[in-house]
Amino acid sequence: MEDVLEVYARPYDPEKPVVCMDEKPYQKLDDVRNPLPMRPGSIEKVDSEYKREGTCSIFIFTEPLGGWRHAEALPRRTKVDWANKVKWLLDEQYPEVEKVVLVMDNLNTHNTSSLYEAFTPEEALRLAQRLEIHYTPKHGSWLNIAECELSALAAQCLGSRRIADIDSLNLELQAWHTRRNRSQKGVDWQFKTADARVKLKRLYLTII
DSSP states (O other): HEEEEEEEHOOOTTTTEEEEEEEEEEEEEEEESSSOOTTTTTTOOOOOEEEEEEEEEEEEEEEGGGTTTEEEEESSOOOOHHHHHHIIIIIIISOOSSSSEEEEOOTTSSTTHHHHHHHHHHHHHHHHHTTTEEOOOTTTGGGHHHHHHHHHHIIIIITTTTOOOOHHHHHHHHHHHHHHHTTTOOOOOOHHHHHHHHTTGSSSSSOO
C-alpha cells in the first residue's frame, strides 16, 4: 500500500508518466422488444425482458496527472490481450518516454511473463524494460485510480443501458473518454502515507 501511495506522491515527470490500469467485465444485453420511443412528457420506455449476448472485458488506462484516459472493450482478458494492450500503451501512447510507471492489481495476467507469451523474447524484453510496475495489495484494489475512472464510466456512460455488441460498446466508450479527455478531468488524490498510518493503524504490526 505504501509503495503505491509513494508513487502517487511523485511530482509529474513527463519522462516517467504514472499510468493506472484496470479491467471490468461487462454483460452485453439486447432488448427482446423494441423500446417505446420518447414522446413529449414521457421518457423512452424499455421492456423488462432482455436477452443475454455474452460478456466482454473493458480495459481502461489513465494517467491521473495528465488528465488522460482510454477505455476499450475486448472479447476476452487473456494474457495475450493484456500484452497487446501494454504494447499499444508503450509504442503508440508513450513512444518517446523513458519508462511508463504502471499501477495495477496483481491479476495473474498482469505480469511481464505475459509479454513472452505474446511476442518474441527480444520484443518482450524491450517492452518489459520500459515498464516500472507497482501492484496494489490484495484486497486493496481501491488504491488503483483506474477504479475511480471505472466508477465515472459506469455513472456517465454505461448506467443501466443495454448494449448488445462490442462494436456499439466501443463507440460509446470512445465518445466517453474523448469527452472526458477534452475537459482535462484529473484526479486529486488525497490519501497519503501519513494518513494510512493513522487511519489504518490496525493493519500495521506493533513491535514490542
